[in-house]
Amino acid sequence: MTDSVRVALSVDALGPRLTGIGRYCLELVRGVPAVPGVGDIRYFRGPHWLDDPEALLAEGWAPARRGWFGHWLDQRRNRRAMGTSVVHGPNFFLPDWAEHGVITVHDLSVLLYPETHPAERVRDFERRFKSSLDRASAIITDSEAVRSEIIAMLGVSGERVKAIPLGVSMAATRADPQLLGQSGLVPGGYTLCVSTFEPRKRIDDLVRAYGLLDPALRRAVPLVLAGASGWRNDALNSLIEAGVGEGWVKRLDFVSDQFLGSLYGGARLFVYPSRYEGFGLPPIEAMFHGVPTIVGNAATLVEVTKGAARTVDASDIEAFATLLAASLEDRAWQAVAATAGRAVAESYRWADCVAATVEVYFRAAQQ
Known part of the structure; x- marks a missing residue:
């Protein structure tokens, strides 16, 4: 193994409104340079190289206008990165100019459930993914469940695929009654779901199941839906x-x-009924705050919650409603779930994720 490794990291996933993949990318930006053995790290977004990738977190970021010299310099950086750096695409794809590198494949939902994605996203994935996969010296994914899918569905060897769990970046924030009050909420007085509003998250099943609860319980503990x-x-x-x-x-x-920290800290129950995930950060974040949690019975969610969350087949609306009612009213279970969930969530550390990722860089540099 070499004494040091140079890295070229794509930061396409960074923006003012971070998704789970954006959070993952940000933690790499902040953590990789501090790992012993990382000799140099450079960042790029599309054709642009950035000195300060966290500038992308601000609203209204735009690349500086570049003339012919800037274009020549970018091409020179591309050639240098190809020759001396491990190129990492943390959002499924390698840039076209990279002859080899590392990709992170968070999930295979576009292949397994294409009907749950916009058609243009499916077309883009089909166009870019195979090329990236063929050029990837190593593939990182977030869970053993998805690792098994990648090996079985894509025909790659197990030696190429490494499962590296994500982490929790927020502090365990107590609910701020004043912040919650601005949205008409009180600590302990609502059920929470944090998710992008897309088909595979099964938020529609959650709303239907919640609608079957006793009206008095629904009014006393409303359902709060937060997300893009x-x-x-x-x-x-x-x-x-x-x-x-x-x-x-x-x-x-x-x-x-x-505000998200207060939302988690004030919830009586957290529900994440997704049919399929690569990891599932929101339930882990909720558990980190000591919130009793229900997740969909997807293999990855069962894996990462390690028995500390109740699971549900969200498509069985009546059974889902029964579980919701029991979970909202069972104080003994809530206490046990809060303790167990916090212990599981605390086992996921971004420092461990980053260190394991750098180990993959070192192995890729030898190939």
Whole structure:
């Protein structure tokens, strides 16, 4: 193994509103340079090289205008990176100019459930993914469940694929009554779901199941839905609007990290009924805050929650409603789940994720 490794890291996933992949990318940006043995790290977004990738977190970022010299310099950097650096695409793809490198494949939802994605995303994935896969010396994924899928579905050897769990970056924030009050919420007085509003998250099943609860329980403990608007959700929006009109659903858009910490800290119950995940950061973040949690029975969610969360087949609406009611009212289970969930969540550390990722860089540099 070499004494040091040079890295060229794609930061395409960074932006003002971080998704789970964006959070992963940010933790690599912040953590990789501090790992012993990383001799140099450079960042690129599309054709642009950045000295300060965290500038992408600000609203309104735009690349500096570059003339012919800037274009020549970028091409020179590309050639240098190809020859001396491990190129890492943390969001599925390698850039076209990279002859080899490392990719992180978070999940195979585009292949397994293409109907749950916008058509243009499916086309883009089909166009770019095979080329990236063929050039990847190593593949990182977030869970053993997805690692098994990659090996079985894509025909790659197990030696090429490494499962590296994600981490929890936020502090275990207590609920701020004043912040919650601005949205009409009180600590311990709501059920929370944090998710992008897209089909595979099964938020529609959650709303339908919640609608079967006793009306008094729904009014006392409303369902709070927080997250980016996503796609293909017209029918879901109609369901949500009906619940909002009846007073037992509250819809929030994307929220800041500060407010998100209070939302987690004040929830009586967290529910994440997704049918498929690569990892599932929101339930782990909720468990880190000591919130009793229900997750969909997807293999990855069962894996990462390690028995500390209740699981549900969200498509069985009546059984889902029964589990929701029991979980909202069972104080003994809530206490046990809070303790067990926090212990599981604390086992996921970004420092471990980053260190294991750098180990993959070193192995890739030898190939």
